[in-house]
Amino acid sequence: xxxxxxxxxxxxxxxxxxxxxxxxxxxxxxxxxxxxxxxxxxxxxxxxxxxxxxxxxxxxxxxxxxxxxxxxxxxxxxxxxxxxxxxxxxxxxxxxxxxxxxxxxxxxxxxxxxxxxxxxxxxxxxxxxxxxxxxxxxxxxxxxxxxxxxxxxxxxxxxxxxxxxxxxxxxxxxxxxxxxxxxxxxxxxxxxxx
Amino acid sequence: xxxxxxxxxxxxxxxxxxxxxxxxxxxxxxxxxxxxxxxxxxxxxxxxxxxxxxxxxxxxxxxxxxxxxxxxxxxxxxxxxxxxxxxxxxxxxxxxxxxxx
Amino acid sequence: xxxxxxxxxxxxxxxxxxxxxxxxxxxxxxxxxxxxxxxxxxxxxxxxxxxxxxxxxxxxxxxxxxxxxxxxxxxxxxxxxxxxxxxxxxxxxxxxxxxxxxxxxxxxxxxxxxxxxxxxxxxxxxxxxxxxxxxxxxxxxxxxxxxxxxxxxxxxxxxxxxxxxxxxxxxxxxxxxxxxxxxxxxxxxxxxxxxxxxxxxxxxxxxxxxxxxxxxxxxxxxxxxxxxxxxxxxxxxxxxxxxxxxxxxxxxxxxxxxxxxxxxxxxxxxxxxxxxxxxxxxxxxxxxxxxxxxxxxxxxxxxxxxxxxxxxxxxxxxxxxxxxxxxxxxxxxxxxxxxxxxxxxxxxxxxxxxxxxxxxxxxxxxxxxxxxxx
Numbered sequence: 001x002x003x004x005x006x007x008x009x010x011x012x013x014x015x016x017x018x019x020x021x022x023x024x025x026x027x028x029x030x031x032x033x034x035x036x037x038x039x040x041x042x043x044x045x046x047x048x049x050x051x052x053x054x055x056x057x058x059x060x061x062x063x064x065x066x067x068x069x070x071x072x073x074x075x076x077x078x079x080x081x082x083x084x085x086x087x088x089x090x091x092x093x094x095x096x097x098x099x100x101x102x103x104x105x106x107x108x109x110x111x112x113x114x115x116x117x118x119x120x121x122x123x124x125x126x127x128x129x130x131x132x133x134x135x136x137x138x139x140x141x142x143x144x145x146x147x148x149x150x151x152x153x154x155x156x157x158x159x160x161x162x163x164x165x166x167x168x169x170x171x172x173x174x175x176x177x178x179x180x181x182x183x184x185x186x187x188x189x190x191x192x193x194x
Numbered sequence: 195x196x197x198x199x200x201x202x203x204x205x206x207x208x209x210x211x212x213x214x215x216x217x218x219x220x221x222x223x224x225x226x227x228x229x230x231x232x233x234x235x236x237x238x239x240x241x242x243x244x245x246x247x248x249x250x251x252x253x254x255x256x257x258x259x260x261x262x263x264x265x266x267x268x269x270x271x272x273x274x275x276x277x278x279x280x281x282x283x284x285x286x287x288x289x290x291x292x293x294x295x
Numbered sequence: 296x297x298x299x300x301x302x303x304x305x306x307x308x309x310x311x312x313x314x315x316x317x318x319x320x321x322x323x324x325x326x327x328x329x330x331x332x333x334x335x336x337x338x339x340x341x342x343x344x345x346x347x348x349x350x351x352x353x354x355x356x357x358x359x360x361x362x363x364x365x366x367x368x369x370x371x372x373x374x375x376x377x378x379x380x381x382x383x384x385x386x387x388x389x390x391x392x393x394x395x396x397x398x399x400x401x402x403x404x405x406x407x408x409x410x411x412x413x414x415x416x417x418x419x420x421x422x423x424x425x426x427x428x429x430x431x432x433x434x435x436x437x438x439x440x441x442x443x444x445x446x447x448x449x450x451x452x453x454x455x456x457x458x459x460x461x462x463x464x465x466x467x468x469x470x471x472x473x474x475x476x477x478x479x480x481x482x483x484x485x486x487x488x489x490x491x492x493x494x495x496x497x498x499x500x501x502x503x504x505x506x507x508x509x510x511x512x513x514x515x516x517x518x519x520x521x522x523x524x525x526x527x528x529x530x531x532x533x534x535x536x537x538x539x540x541x542x543x544x545x546x547x548x549x550x551x552x553x554x555x556x557x558x559x560x561x562x563x564x565x566x567x568x569x570x571x572x573x574x575x576x577x578x579x580x581x582x583x584x585x586x587x588x589x590x591x592x593x594x595x596x597x598x599x600x601x602x603x604x605x606x607x608x609x610x611x612x613x614x615x616x617x618x619x620x621x622x623x624x625x626x627x628x629x630x631x632x633x634x635x636x637x638x639x640x641x642x643x644x645x646x647x648x649x650x651x652x653x654x655x656x657x658x659x660x661x662x663x664x665x666x667x668x669x
Binding site (some may be wrong): 003004007011014015018019021022030031034037038041044045048049050052053056057061062064065068069072073075076078090091093094095097098101104105106108109112113131132134135136140143144147150151153154155157158159161 | 196197198199200201202203204205206208209210211212213214215216218219220222224225227228229231232235238239242243245246248251252254255257258261262263264265266267268269270272273274275276277279287
Binding site (some may be wrong): 055059068128 | 460463
């Protein structure tokens with residue numbers, strides 16, 4: 001009874017915040033709404049007996065990713081979106097996709113409701129931090145390592161992307177490039193001037 | 195009484211739909227980025243729900259992986275958005291057309 | 296009726312617990328403000344506030360009255376909804392971690408002594424007997440979550456929104472600069488803070504706050520401040536940065552930014568930010584106490600008083616608050632002593648010194664734990 005009430009409360013909150021995110025043209029309002037969705041989902045994870053995932057959800061999504069997004073929005077001082085000027089068929093495409101996905105959702109709901117599969121024992125709690133950690137470092141060690149490499153790549157990539165090249169630096173890079181090419185050409189003995 | 199697996203899947207489907215429609219309607223790069231995050235979260239919800247109803251830890255582990263990938267995506271994506279803003283003074287995806295013609 | 300009350304009982308207990316904890320913390324916070332002004336005064340050869348009540352002890356209430364009756368200004372060009380939301384987010388996120396902390400050890404039988412006195416009264420007697428039965432082995436924690444450390448870190452990191460949104464919605468350049476500085480600073484120092492916690496968590500082998508305290512309750516030499524001294528120092532420095540205190544108070548550097556993110560806030564909305572800053576100080580000190588100073592554990596007390604009895608819990612609780620107050624004094628002391636960092640110094644210090652040291656500490660701890668547990 002209480003579980004159902006909590007589910008509808010947080011589900012309603014999540015859907016309302018999600019709609020508000022798509023509806024608002026101001027990017028900061030969208031970001032705040034998205035934080036609302038994340039917090040509602042985190043509460044749902046607690047009711048699903050997954051406190052570790054709930055805590056990590058708040059820590060990573062609400063506390064790190066969205067803070068970065070808000071920071072970028074404030075840094076760039078973004079104004080409201082201009083009204084849509086793209087081709088109008090995108091509206092039709094978006095609407096069609098939405099209807100299709102909703103239909104699929106309702107079909108899944110209907111199918112799961114009708115399916116004879118019984119859920120496993122409800123007293124099992126797979127959300128224990130210990131069991132997650134054990135699974136992570138024994139059975140799924142390779143994916144964890146790959147994710148680590150991916151994060152390293154992301155760090156290096158974002159540093160390269162976000163560094164600011166001033167005009168003299170850009171000239172320096174171009175000059176160096178030209179010098180290297182000249183040297184290579186001289187080595188090849190072709191001597192083609194650039 | 196606990197809500198059934200179907201209701202969690204339905205909620206996840208609705209959130210995914212909103213996110214997918216948002217990606218098409220938004221023209222702001224940051225807005226699109228946020229809609230993609232919403233879709234990832236909708237998928238995470240199905241993972242956790244299945245993990246709960248089948249008593250298996252694997253689902254929650256995958257949520258963890260998805261979150262790491264989302265963090266990497268945020269770092270690189272926001273880097274690209276800032277670099278793009280420096281060049282064209284806008285984050286509108288329609289302005290990202292210098293390779294046209 | 297009886298069944299309904301019995302079902303609602305846990306919720307009533309939790310509500311009362313939250314009310315008591317928040318009230319207590321807010322009282323301590325109010326007197327921290329007074330203590331700060333007094334101690335700063337003494338350190339600078341002044342007297343400090345001494346007009347309201349004897350030695351000025353009623354000053355916090357006078358301040359509160361002043362905040363309530365000041366004119367509440369709202370900037371005309373501000374984004375109203377976000378402008379009102381920001382101080383609420385700041386205070387909520389500051390108060391929320393309090394529910395996770397164990398304020399003392401478990402009490403084996405807190406209410407049985409009351410039963411004989413009320414046994415003759417018709418309904419009350421039964422009710423008290425039932426409640427005393429329920430209250431057996433009562434923990435002094437409001438919410439028992441086995442990932443307490445992660446939750447506390449998560450909620451602390453959500454607290455950035457209060458400051459960032461306040462800076463953005465005020466529509467003033469000083470506020471925006473303050474908000475930007477603050478979010479950059481908190482993102483940077485959160486990393487060092489989270490990394491410095493890992494060492495203590497590894498030694499305790501649990502993310503549960505109560506479990507971490509229990510791992511330190513054999514002798515004061517088991518307090519994690521000894522094996523984790525580097526982690527403790529890193530945590531303390533990043534705690535100063537997280538709470539925007541001197542020497543890291545760049546978001547509200549009054550010589551550069553008027554008052555930073557809360558330039559445009561007045562009256563009660565300013566009071567919320569002000570309280571949030573001090574509550575944050577309190578919660579961070581509490582985290583530091585739990586992780587590195589053994590929480591409520593008093594060395595040698597279990598030989599004098601029976602563990603699980605009411606006096607044991609009371610003394611432990613007072614010791615816990617005392618350890619926190621020592622940290623609060625440290626905050627005030629540092630404020631009277633150190634000058635403010637420059638922004639580039641702050642960033643360089645956080646990323647190029649603090650974070651590598653914290654990561655080295657984690658690696659060192661992992662190696663040590665691995666070889667000691669073989």
